[in-house]
Amino acid sequence: MHKEQFNSRNVNNGYYLVDIEDYPQDGWGKFKRVVRRTLRGELFVGLWVVLREMIKFDIHTIEYPLEKMPIGPRYRAVHEMKRLWESDTERCIGCGLCEKICISDCIRMDTRIDENSRKEVSQYTINLGRCIFCGYCAEVCPELAITHGGEYENASEQREHFIMYEDMLTPIDTMKAGKQLEFEGFGAITPHEDERVKKTPLAY
């Protein structure tokens, strides 16, 4: 075993605080911030672009909030957790491969043994502040449990709110209604899979 890493006694782990102005705490400070942000020159740049396109009368955009473009199956938006068709329980077995493969090291999970002596995932988190939506987690998942969804309309004060475990998991009523969408992106089973597999003999 190499011991270099233990011989370095520099305990500073490489993190440092970025020099950011503190958020205003009082009402006057907040008001000043609003004024400063609102009355910036950039506002008029945006307004001019819209005005310019409007007077050209050559508009190709769809009426976005009312109309939406279809999303391809390989689109990688915020993650989803799927359920089993047979039992409606979570597909995730807690193997930890997504945690291992994640190149931005943003997935963490806690596992434990449950009352039925099965492996249970007691905590599962994805740090969206770090996630680069590479799709490796969905690709490596042996159970097709974690996938990328098509949901791109996210709005919240914190990115973490997009990825509450309860929200990622297919809602039980959608599941009961048989409306869980199967993922067709990376890692999904291809057609003709049966022909590629060498069969194991069975003595039954």
Next chain:
Amino acid sequence: MSKITMNIDGKAVQTQEGETILNAARANNIFIPAICYLTRCSPTLACRICLVEADGKQVYACNAKAKEGMSVTTKTQTIETERRAIMEVYDVNHPLQCGVCDQSGECELQNYTLEMGVDSQSYAIKDIDRSSKDWGHLHYDAGLCIVCERCVTVCKDMIGDNALKTVARGGDSIADTYKESMPKDAYSMWNKLNKSIIGLTSGQEMLDCTSCGECAAVCPVGALVDTQFIYKSNAWELQQIPATCGHCSAGCQIMYDVKHTSVSNPEDKIYRVMNEWNYVSLCGAGRYGFDYENRVASKDETAFAKAIEAFKKADTIEFTSTITNEEALILQKLKEKYSYKLVNKEAKSFQTFLKYYSEISGTSLYGSDLKAAHDSNFVISVGAALKSDNPNARYAFNNSMTLNKGAALYFHPVGDPVIEGMGKSIMSVNHAPLQEEAVLYLILDLFADKSKLPTSVAKYLASFHSEKTITVEETIKEEIFEMVKEKKVNKETGEEEEVEVKKSKMVPKKVSKEVQVDENRLLQIVGVNSTFEEELEKNLKKKDSFALIVGEDLYGHPQAKNLARLVALIEKYSDLKLTLIPPLTNSLGVALICELDDAKGSFTIGYNTKANFTLSALGDGDLDMPSINQQEGTLTSINKRVNPTNAALVYHGYELNDIANALGLNAQNVIQYTAKLPLNKGFEAKDFDSLPNRYENDGTEVRGYVLQAQAVSVSSDENVEPLSEDSLKGTLIYRANPVRQFSEFTHKATNLDEKSGIYMSEAYLAKMGLHEGDRVKVASKYGEIVVPIVSDNKITGEIAMLPTFDLKLNSEAVFGDYRFAAASIEKV
């Protein structure tokens, strides 16, 4: 043993005579696959995958001995076919849920399946119900088991518990067609595998062993798992910190497996302890007693200021030996600077014993180590409750017997079914307490070269011998003749007729005769049974290497000086290789580094022991200190090795070095003292960072460095005092811990759940009319305590054991220096 040269895959390889082909190959970095073989254990021959071709003949590399000029090929067409078939067999019915297996990729089944390129299955058999079982601290998943029998082998050959065995599996037998179609070795290996599964020797549903967990460590798949670790973490998430176990003097190399505590708590936590099980075997304390760290949030400045004040006021520092060499050196330097008295009872008695020993031996250290005990074929243990005092010494004791066809002598007043259960060639002698002296005289008498012994000693030994005439009954075979009628065919007539034939026959006959025999009164004093001499003679046949393990009982013995001199005489004038068991983790280091005093002064600072001002790594003192798993430093082991240990967990508080710096010493890190350890005691001036901590492929221990024994001037006086035949009378108590417990640190570990109280054998409890859980008053001439009773089936006889791992029991109060004491035990 001489060196021989052989050829493996075209590479010239040097090895020892008598070494197996597999070990020779491994030592030279040549890969031969092997699943069931464990270094230091006997070959099991269950997997048959180590098949190689030696001089044109197929042999199993784990079993076949290397010969001069031998030529070995590790891979041929047939061997590869066999190996692939074997791996296919192992994969038959093996579950594919690797995602939820605790082996998490550290799986030899996976590795070899890929190595042999198994991409399809040709064999099948109906599976039977193989549900998993909870065996207490271990969990056995029979479904994952490949019956390599490594667990059984290690338990028998190394640990000596014999707690596991193979039991019948039941179910279908292999289809006949396979006999023709399968490679031969794969078929016979499957045949064996298909008949067995692992079970408990006791036939119970719960393991009742010394709970070392070595079986789970050696398991190549996830079949045997520590219950505390099930589904806790994947192996690849854990960072391995190489360290030295801080619980006893064996100083085993261990790896702390560390990861953040949980999603919400980023602080590191130790999840498990791993070991290089081919070269070092752990005990339950080392494996499961890892969470004894002292978590401190920040530096407590007021407590620190108080500590400095206390140090200025104090005249004594009292401490236990669960500290590193560097800390011991700091204490010694403080003593030199401020003339503190250093008090450490157990290290002091060890130090004194070593001093008396050196007077005759001429060296500062005992001559041998546990490796020699492993390699010898006759081991004697005196004065140690071997299984709990130093589990590694016990493994050496057992291993020498199983692997070298050895025998052993175990002298101890407390009967030990674990030791006795190790094998038939163990002779266990339960002598009376205080009779260790007689035992040493007996060993001297039996093993020393009397022509070289000092005349007075030889004469004294001779005085125990007398001639006596006894009548022995002997069975001899006598030839007698008798006439037997036989039917024979007459060749001339062709008819059958009866003929009388004279036949001789050997008939056993008993005769009694009178013989002159030598009577040894020492045997009588030690109290051996009548068959002892006969058995010993039998056990000593074909033995050529001997080892002697001496334990803590002797250091506090009233006649310690005489005992030490006797031990030195035994080492000097016999072939016995001597190892002394240091009483606690670093007693040897402390004994070498510190000048210890006997009496305490008026104001005492205690380090890990209660005093006027207490520094404690247990978290209950006036100022917190880091525990061994939070510190860097070195520990001196029983094998006279200075082993480095790294910090597995962070420690945010003050350490001894901070106090030393405040008191005028100067070192940025405590490890700066590593190079300053006293050279005249055998230490080397080596930097901590340069100390390695690993094993080589051939099993060579590359850890720290070995202490150099220093020459000590000897007096020509080699006389020893005659033995005193005193022995303790009445109800006896013994100061010893149960297996897996050594100190308050093991007590703090959550996975070690030994009950605290007075340990009594089941038979003794029945005789006294007491029950487990009763509270009794134990009173001796030193003091009295009230403690609960714990029933212990791992001891026999009528001596009660009082442990020291729970300081609340205050069991030190009823003992003097000697580990035995006469006491009264009354129910309250």
